[in-house]
Amino acid sequence: MEEYFVWVTTRRIRPGTLADFEKTWRPATHPHGMRRAFAYWSDDGQQITGVSFWDTKEACDSWRVSEPETQRRAGMAPYVVEEREGFYRGRELAVPQR
Template structure:
């Protein structure tokens, strides 16, 4: 099985700011080495979890330290109440055929 490199960020945002947050959240330009990205919202729209898959850890680290990511975080900051993040290495779980 091959390893996956995953960056997960969960943010609580201010009430009523989901639309503005979504506009600020999108990276520009899209990062080199980013393979897939997903965003999940809580039903109340106050918590967003972003899950991104990378070709290797170094690509993610490079993006996280980039000027583009610094600008993106500054654009999101007015809407964010709390933020947690982590970088993980994992594998797909095989699910038996039923």
């Protein structure tokens, strides 16, 4: 099975700021080593979970300390109330056929 390197960040944002938050959230450049990324929002628009898949942990770590990521996080800061993040290794699970 293929192993994946995944960075997950969940943020709670200030009510009514989702549109403004989204403008600052998307990186201006494609991070080197990022394969795919997904975003999930709660119904009330106050919680956002981002999931990104990376070639290696080192590629993710390199992006996280880069200047573009530092600027991106500074742009998001006025909207963020709480943030949790973590790096994981894993694999796709087979779902049994019905």
